[in-house]
Amino acid sequence: MSSQPAKTPQQPRGLPGFLRRTFRTSVEQEADAPSMAPASPELPDDPYIRSGNSDGAGDGSGDGAPEQDKAKSEAPTNNATKSASPAAGSSKRHLRAVAFPPLPNEKGGDDSDSTNSFPSKAKATPAAKSQQMHAPASDAMSEGSSPATTSTPPKSYKETQFEAMLASPIIPIRDLRKLAWNGIEPHHRPVVWKLLLGYLPANSSRHTTTLERRRREYKDAIRQHYDIPDDSRTNSEQETLRQVLVDVPRTAPEVLLFHNDRVRRCLSRLLYIWAMRHPASSYVQGINDLATPLIAVFLSGYFGGEDCLDGEVMGDVTDKMLEEVEADTYWCLTNLLAGIQDHYTSDQPGMQRMVMHLEELVSRIDADLAAHLKNTGIEFMQFAFKWMNCLLLREFSLSCVMRLWDTYLSEGDGGFEDFHVYVCASFLVHFSGDLQQMGFDELFQFMQNMPTDDWGDREIEVLLSSAFVLSTLFGGSEAHLNVVRNTV
Numbered sequence: 001m002s003s004q005p006a007k008t009p010q011q012p013r014g015l016p017g018f019l020r021r022t023f024r025t026s027v028e029q030e031a032d033a034p035s036m037a038p039a040s041p042e043l044p045d046d047p048y049i050r051s052g053n054s055d056g057a058g059d060g061s062g063d064g065a066p067e068q069d070k071a072k073s074e075a076p077t078n079n080a081t082k083s084a085s086p087a088a089g090s091s092k093r094h095l096r097a098v099a100f101p102p103l104p105n106e107k108g109g110d111d112s113d114s115t116n117s118f119p120s121k122a123k124a125t126p127a128a129k130s131q132q133m134h135a136p137a138s139d140a141m142s143e144g145s146s147p148a149t150t151s152t153p154p155k156s157y158k159e160t161q162f163e164a165m166l167a168s169p170i171i172p173i174r175d176l177r178k179l180a181w182n183g184i185e186p187h188h189r190p191v192v193w194k195l196l197l198g199y200l201p202a203n204s205s206r207h208t209t210t211l212e213r214r215r216r217e218y219k220d221a222i223r224q225h226y227d228i229p230d231d232s233r234t235n236s237e238q239e240t241l242r243q244v245l246v247d248v249p250r251t252a253p254e255v256l257l258f259h260n261d262r263v264r265r266c267l268s269r270l271l272y273i274w275a276m277r278h279p280a281s282s283y284v285q286g287i288n289d290l291a292t293p294l295i296a297v298f299l300s301g302y303f304g305g306e307d308c309l310d311g312e313v314m315g316d317v318t319d320k321m322l323e324e325v326e327a328d329t330y331w332c333l334t335n336l337l338a339g340i341q342d343h344y345t346s347d348q349p350g351m352q353r354m355v356m357h358l359e360e361l362v363s364r365i366d367a368d369l370a371a372h373l374k375n376t377g378i379e380f381m382q383f384a385f386k387w388m389n390c391l392l393l394r395e396f397s398l399s400c401v402m403r404l405w406d407t408y409l410s411e412g413d414g415g416f417e418d419f420h421v422y423v424c425a426s427f428l429v430h431f432s433g434d435l436q437q438m439g440f441d442e443l444f445q446f447m448q449n450m451p452t453d454d455w456g457d458r459e460i461e462v463l464l465s466s467a468f469v470l471s472t473l474f475g476g477s478e479a480h481l482n483v484v485r486n487t488v
Contacts, residue, residue: 187305218327256311281344383447422467
């Protein structure tokens, strides 16, 4: 008897592009047919095309198909084909993305199934860009692509959205907040922060005149409050200046940028002027920390978003650049503190309110941890006050804080107060297992020096995702939290 050749199953019609590829891979594995046709040249195995930027007909991914549709359509295909390909192991990430949209992928290496709204961090790394930009011409020609295509990597959907919004005559601030929630590229961060803080207007044509006017106003404030004889200052003003000059050298000691004398002079001047113009709170320790991310971000704007924290760029920074950075920092810090000014007034009622809210929230989401802290004798005010006063700037590296502030600014008026409490709760519960094994001395020391030296953007994004879930569950439910307060 002559053996019949193995019949190749037909692909179901109308499947999206990435499901056709999954189906084809499964058939090859199960049938083990060496005569199987190679992958269609219309569907190259390119992460950029797989992430939804292809123009292929019928898959709808070029329009930025929602993650929910991808998850629903991919799950039965994986079950039916029982494929051992990486796509089969990504269903949990799809389900999680459907349940909690801000959650990042758990693995940074597989971005083929990620939606356009959440591009992988790996695509934006300078190393990856450099590798693509400096790829040998022979490799490019062997793949059938021209050198012009390989010289510049394809832009992600998120990048094109940022560019389109920032190039608009009237920038849609609400849409910009939604896009910035999941992080801002370093070269866009300076202008986006100024927009979200209300320093720049939505009308793009007014940006130049606004910057010129506000920087001119700040120069006037320097002449009025700072460049004056010391004997013309009151005792209170002299004490404020002394406190500022003592705190500035201790600001961000691990960041070389803030060891520079020129940067320290700028920081001292803007803090003192802010205190003189806001006598209700004046200067309070902790405000100096809040200015550091603003200075670092706005300075990087003159160097294409390059990381300036090592201070090496200061040799190329002109006095005019530094004056503009100082003025921009002053006005943005003023707008930021306007929403949380009761944190720094007499008795600091805002700070106490946030610590109390944190205690209630932890009692609700992790009763065992809350009970252990109480039985050990640890009060929330002993460790959480610093978290609220400095907005976790002393717990994370400055680069992590920049990513954290992308989301805080996107949250609007409550980002640095309400949402920050949810972030602190997620941060504390993250170490719950370790904390419950510690006694008073070990616990107290652990709280003062949290082990976050090796944290990066991915850990911060997981923290933000957890905080987002808590905010959706407990936001506006203070009365419900108060019920639990007396039971712990």
